Amino acid sequence: MNSASFAMATDDRTLIHDDDDRTLLMPAPGGQPTLVMPRPAASRVGRPSAGVELQRLVAGINPLLGAASVLLALVAQLRATTSHADPLALRRQLLERVAEFEALAGANGVPRPQVTAARYLLCSFLDETIAGTPWGAGGAWAERNLLQEFHEERWGGDKAFELLERLGEDPKINADLLELFYVCLALGFEGRYHGRPDGRARLDAIAARVLEVVRPAGAQHASRTLAVQWQGVATRGHRDRTAMPLWVLCSVAAGLLLGLFLWLNARLDEQARPVFRQIHAVPAALRVERTQAAAQPRLAPLLRDDVAQRRVELREEALRSLLTLPADTLFAAGSARVLPAQQALLARIAQALNAQPGQIVVIGHTDDAPVASLQFPSNWHLSRERAQAVMAALVQHGVRSDRLRAEGRAEVEPLAPNASPAQRALNRRIEIELRPPRP
Incomplete structure (x- = not known):
């Protein structure tokens, strides 16, 4: 100081x-x-x-x-x-x-x-x-x-x-x-x-x-x-028979x-x-x-089958590798809890990430349809909670927590216009970005 x-x-x-x-x-x-x-x-x-x-x-x-x-x-x-x-x-x-x-x-x-x-x-x-x-x-x-x-x-x-x-x-x-x-x-x-x-x-x-x-x-x-003085002052010896029960007033x-x-x-x-x-x-x-440099294969060898079956999309560049997973397959509608059926896929992704050095950022995205609930007041909260849920699953499957960070981007980075159900589904996604150390 x-x-x-x-x-x-x-x-x-x-x-x-x-x-x-x-x-x-x-x-x-x-x-x-x-x-x-x-x-x-x-x-x-x-x-x-x-x-x-x-x-x-x-x-x-x-x-x-x-x-x-x-x-x-x-x-x-x-x-x-x-x-x-x-x-x-x-x-x-x-x-x-x-x-x-x-x-x-x-x-x-x-x-x-x-x-x-x-x-x-x-x-x-x-x-x-x-x-x-x-x-x-x-x-x-x-x-x-x-x-x-x-x-x-x-x-x-x-x-x-x-x-x-x-x-x-x-x-x-x-x-x-x-x-x-x-x-x-x-x-x-x-x-x-x-x-x-x-x-x-x-x-x-x-x-x-x-x-x-x-x-x-x-x-x-x-x-x-x-709540101030809602009940008033009772008259001595007089019971108010017209008053509503306390539980009704509280409700x-x-x-x-x-x-x-x-x-x-x-x-x-x-x-x-x-x-x-x-x-x-x-x-x-x-x-x-x-940077728009040539891609270097890192995750592809261990995720070849998942990429071929379109369970995950993979784009590899010289300075990063980007995995994209549809949120609709990972989560139920309006939920931030990873579906049990997707844990095997996340385990394979964790194995691939553990084979490579570098920092990992998990990013949640939504469409532009508003969500408002006590649990998720906005799309920002929902996207961040979903990213954190995927991050927690990766840690559970062996990825060190100090390599991971979760972010929520809500609807501000769409892949397509939110003009149809198919396009909205495309925008609801989780991205896992691997940033290897520079040589």
């Missing part, structure tokens, strides 16, 4: 930055806090009312997400690349985009400490993404990355989650930052948990907790407001609250969907090049 002195604040929960705007957090007295995200129902003095919170949840995309959409879009594009012709030029472009993010967020009224915190998170995420590519693991990028340019730190994997701990201490004040952090987790940010045996499970638990905080807060506040209240939660859930997904689509709509000037 930069050695510059911290500016003191009356509230230790406030994000602090130093005079040159590089230092991110002021540690709490007595050491670092543990990751305890408080329940939204916990009352704090000075917090917005339930009505204000409800308006915030459904009014639209928060200004940090809007300002960060281009940078978030680059994550998905950069991760999919196997080479880049000019990493130094890309770094200059990214530095400009980060500066544009700061200016836009500031113009949208985001306080400077929150802009600085968001910048730290975004730089850490972009650096982690580029470090995971064959062309970004060394060379000029490794010598000076984005985090060094803005914060004089080489790696933000630990401090980013310390930031999350601090944000969780006051989720209403930090709601926009928490939503941005959730999007980064959903897009694959791992930080300190990268490569850990329990890393995926820990990240899933953290993401679920953050989502629990930022989504249903309005519903829980409404629940508390509706009605539960139904109303469930309806409110589902409505909030749908509205939040409706407002977030454009951001996720923007993630894959990168300006042409920032698109990175893909």
Whole structure:
């Protein structure tokens, strides 16, 4: 961390930055806090009312997400690349985009400490993404990355989650930052948990907790407001024979609250969907090049029969091998549980992957038909859960977990227009990408 002195604040929960705007957090007295995200129902003095919170949840995309959409879009594009012709030029472009993010967020009224915190998170995420590519693991990028340019730190994997701990201490004040952090987790940010045996499970638990905080807060506040003094004051010696039984009132209240939660859930997904689509709509000037080299056989020898029977499609290139499996054969409709009949196929795929070195990315795709349920609020959740289910099956069949990563892309990368049932089925798929180490 930069050695510059911290500016003191009356509230230790406030994000602090130093005079040159590089230092991110002021540690709490007595050491670092543990990751305890408080329940939204916990009352704090000075917090917005339930009505204000409800308006915030459904009014639209928060200004940090809007300002960060281009940078978030680059994550998905950069991760999919196997080479880049000019990493130094890309770094200059990214530095400009980060500066544009700061200016836009500031113009949208985001306080400077929150802009600085968001910048730290975004730089850490972009650096982690580029470090995971064959062309970004060394060379000029490794010598000076984005985090060094803005914060004089080489790696933000630990401090980013310390930031999350601090944000969780006051989720209403930090709601926009928490939503941005959730999007980064959903897009694959791992930080300190990268490569850990329990890393995926820990990240899933953290993401679920953050989502629990930022989504249903309005519903829980409404629940508390509706419950105040519902029964009234009984008159001494008089029994109200016209009152409905308690279980009826509880059932009605539960139904109303469930309806409110589902409505909030749908509205939040409706407002977030454009951001996720923007993630894959990168300006042409920032698109990175893909290598179109001759294919090298890696997985084909062990999967020849499955490819011939069209149980799986295989495309092998010089710097990657891509397996594509129809989601309709792997899962029941609307489910993320792998069908037992497909375990044998996944076992053969695991055997082929174990015969080759390199990192493996499991990617879930859906069609554009909306899905909305308590289990899967959106296609993004469904595609990610399906990718994680396939990843878990590969681990069960012997693939090391530190080689694997799961991503959900929803409907944003279709193979065909969603104009017919056959085309929709083509777009519902699981891709398994093997990225061997570069020679």
